[in-house]
Amino acid sequence: MEKVIDEKKQGTSLNIEPKKENSRKLFIESYGCAMNFSDSEIVASILAKEGFNTTQKLEEADLVLVNTCSIREKAEQTVRKRLEKYNAVKKTNPKMKVGVLGCMAERLKEKFLEEEKIVDLVVGPDAYKDLPNLIDEVEAGRDAINVLLSKEETYGDISPVRLQTNGVSAFVSITRGCDNMCTFCVVPFTRGRERSRDPQSIVEEVNDLWKKGFKEITLLGQNVDSYLWYGGGLKKDFKKASEIQKATATNFSQLLKLVAEAQPKMRIRFSTSNPQDMTLDVIEVMANYPNICKHIHLPVQSGSNRMLKEMNRLHTREEYFKLIDYIRELMPECSISQDLIVGFPTETEQDHKDTLSLMEYVKYDFGYMYAYSERPGTMAARKLEDDVPAETKQRRLAEIVKLQREHNHFRTQRFLGETVEVLIERESKKSNEQWSGRITQNTVAVFPKEDYKVGEFVNVKITDCTSATLIGEAVGYSENN
Ligand code: SF4
Secondary structure, eight states, rough: OOOEEEEEOOOOOOSSSOOOTTTEEEEEEEEEEHHHHHHHHHHHHHHHHTEEEEEEEGOOOOOEEEEEOOOOOOHHHHHHHHHHHHHHHHHHTOOEEEEHHHHHHHHHHHHHHHHHOOOEEEEETTOOGHHHHHHHHTTTTTOOEEEEOOSOOOTTTTOOOBSSSSSSSSEOOEEOOOOOOOOTTOOOHOOOOOOEOHHHHHHHHHHHHHTTOEEEEEEEETGGGGEEEESBBBGGGGGGGGGGHHOOOOEHHHHHHHHHHTTTTTTEEEEOOOTTTTTTHHHHHHHTTTOOSSSEOOOOSSSSSHHHTTTOSOHHHHHHHHHHHHHHHHHHHEEEEEEEEEETTOOHHHHHHHHHHHHHHHOOOOEEEEEOHHHHHHHHHHOOOOOOOOOHHHHHHHHHHHHHHHHHHHHHHGGGTTTEEEEEEEEOOSSSTTTEEEOSSSOOOEEEEOOOOOOOOEEEEEEOOOOEEEEEEEEEEEETO
């Protein structure tokens, strides 16, 4: 998983009425990928039972938690800047305790306490259930840390507190960790080995969300295609499982089917896939269930076979094209998005041209593109010199961003004159007279509000578009409403 959600603060909780007796105030903010945002909802739930209500006001918080990202150097710098901010606030709110969660906490461990004096608490992604004990330690005046990675933990027994939610769409985490060792990535070191959550608890959470009025869920994992439930334990130990466990195991395509059938009107999305683990039956299940959204986020990182090898991405561009062709054969309307890295060590002009030609072949609907950022402890950092000059990285990045923007527009233009189903999520950022929502292909559409409401499925006739947004007029409720 590389896709980073923009850095947004998290504050109030929607679903939990602040418990009168919960007098302590928790301010929690998250950075990085959807997994971190989902984990913060788990943390808020664990601490709600300990007497914490979430607040949006930093200055009134008893406990401030920042859920950190380590995917690029910039992400870590952002967190250090926030800690400076907390330092300033602590002067007027001396009782405030500060804790760091997530991948940077796991990567730095004790060093975080040494380097950042404002930090009282360091907790890794698998140790959130230990928070109550760790907070007691801190309140007793001692620093506290738990960065143990787990073979079992999936938090499947915790009902998340929905934070920063519009009451329409929610994350449901299905698997944790990653066994792939892409040479540029810190995730396997900060989130541990792959383990999957009991499908029963996933379906229960989806049913509960439907009862609460949610209309869309995103099944989350660093590598969802690798989902495999066989009674608990690490994915890598599946080979040691009993015959009955193997015969009754649930893989990702089976889980998708289970969830799609459990709530036929609930929109279902999933993120993030890895081409080397995606199986054709996942594409077939998507094609057979109208409530599974027709969008696949399929990170590729590079279009050069030599670079893919250096990145330890276990597929070739040709195998990737076969996957794209099969998706387009079964679901011509399906949108596809990418992650790309430019300037990986030893990348040549020809490797870069291979990436541009791959983009021409796929013509992605949108993508997330970055210049290579060396991450301490990764295979690439240990074995490869970061030898592509910064200006070359920036020039190549600008070229793929420019090409992607052209393809964005090529893809949005195909909806002109079409009537599409939009799930209303919120007010348009550009006009409070317009609603904003997404179509099954994950593209944003805006249209005049009339009497429609957030959470409704509306058919919209598309009359115009930009490279990122569809513009139209509502023509009535969708049959799914
Ligand atoms: S699949 Fe690769 S890039 Fe994605 S989380 Fe795993 S190691 Fe990182």
